[in-house]
Amino acid sequence: MVNSLVAILGKRIAALPTARSSAAASGYLNRSGFLFSTTVPNDPDTHEDFRPTSKVEGSGFSLKDIVEQDVKENPVMIYMKGVPDLPRCGFSSLAVRVLNEYNVPISARNILENAELKDAVKTFSHWPTFPQIFIKGEFIGGSDIILDMHQSGELKEKLKDIKVEQENAE
Ligand SMILES: N[C@@H](CCC(=O)N[C@@H](CS)C(=O)NCC(=O)O)C(=O)O
Ligand code: FES
Secondary structure (H helix, E strand, O other), X not given: OHHHHHHHXXXXXXXXXXXXXXXXXXXXXXXXOOOOOOOOOOOOOHHHHOXXXXXXXXXXXXXXXXXXXXXXXXXXXXXXXXXXXXXXXXXXXXXXXXXXXOOOOEEXXXXXXXXXXXXXXXXXXXXOOOOEEEEOOEEEEOHHHHHHHHHHOHHHHHHHHHHHHHHHHO
16 A cells, blocks of 8 residues: 555655654654655655645645555554654653653654644544554544553553564564
8 A cells, every 4th residue: 555655646755754663673764754664765855845735746645645544554653743763842752752662663754844744633633732643543642641551551452462563573
């Protein structure tokens, strides 16, 4: 699905790459903070090529489609201020620190880089603030909720099978 969408969107989707990280794997983010595969080279020019539109230019895809794909394809997806290695807000930083307690890949987009993406995420989740965390396609909430779930043990339970998938993949 990712590959087919990338093929369809061509260069434009290159400006909306996805980033994956985990406590175990890093070196994943371009400067824009948009999500991209760890195998895609860091391209500092990428974000300058991005011109926000409700439809991704040259395709029938909207930013909502991108968000839908993000949360479907990435078991742990966080929309945040800044990037996991350099959060630009204490709330986003807290959420990343909590998620980094688990051995799971974290995919992220920096909503500070794109106001339309930010609005699209808010509309999609019906949640007004960031960070926003999705696990296995389910909207979880922000930093307060993820911290509560961490402390109660609920997060460990929710991420358990993601960890297993990772271990099996190795
Ligand atoms: N209590 C919230 C804290 C998050 C929060 O209040 N975020 C604010 C400040 S960073 C926000 O995203 N405001 C809306 C905006 O910046 O568009 C949580 O649990 O995530
Ligand atoms: S950017 Fe000010 S509280 Fe998050």
